[in-house]
Amino acid sequence: MKRSSSKTCLTVIAAILGLGLAQTAAAHDQAGSLTLAAGTKATDYYVATCFSDPNLGGGAPADNLFFQIKDTSPGGNLVGMTVVNNAGPTNLKAATTIDSDGSDAVYSTGQQIQAGNGDYLITVFHTGAAATESYTFIYHCQTANGTHTGTSINRLSNQ
Numbered sequence: 001m002k003r004s005s006s007k008t009c010l011t012v013i014a015a016i017l018g019l020g021l022a023q024t025a026a027a028h029d030q031a032g033s034l035t036l037a038a039g040t041k042a043t044d045y046y047v048a049t050c051f052s053d054p055n056l057g058g059g060a061p062a063d064n065l066f067f068q069i070k071d072t073s074p075g076g077n078l079v080g081m082t083v084v085n086n087a088g089p090t091n092l093k094a095a096t097t098i099d100s101d102g103s104d105a106v107y108s109t110g111q112q113i114q115a116g117n118g119d120y121l122i123t124v125f126h127t128g129a130a131a132t133e134s135y136t137f138i139y140h141c142q143t144a145n146g147t148h149t150g151t152s153i154n155r156l157s158n159q
Contacts, residue, residue, distance in 0.1 A: 053150030
């Protein structure tokens with residue numbers, strides 16, 4: 001009886017872990033903080049890259065990068081992010097979103113930049129007085145029909 005119960009427990013754990021992995025494949029989270037030492041000018045920089053992935057979206061190219069941010073620190077300051085994609089010398093695209101209520105668990109309004117495969121520059125900033133502000137943002141590349149595709153990120157600067 002113990003063996004059967006242990007087997008069932010392992011099966012349930014494997015199923016839960018599998019669901020967690022499926023969820024992380026659909027979107028990416030990035031956590032960070034803007035430090036008091038950097039003052040009001042504290043800004044974190046990242047570069048997210050969208051690419052065709054044969055394991056996601058059937059290998060179709062990315063159409064856009066979706067993103068939104070959440071302030072995870074109490075206090076009066078707000079956090080926001082701006083994403084820029086330079087799809088060519090005359091086709092610069094940018095969008096900004098700000099978490100308008102840092103005291104709740106709700107993310108900012110989601111934004112998209114439609115610029116296909118390539119690099120998207122991400123700037124995370126805060127408003128108001130110098131303080132340490134923590135944040136989490138969601139980002140993921142999507143095909144034209146909204147299916148998740150290849151997405152990676154690198155932190156360039158952590159203030």
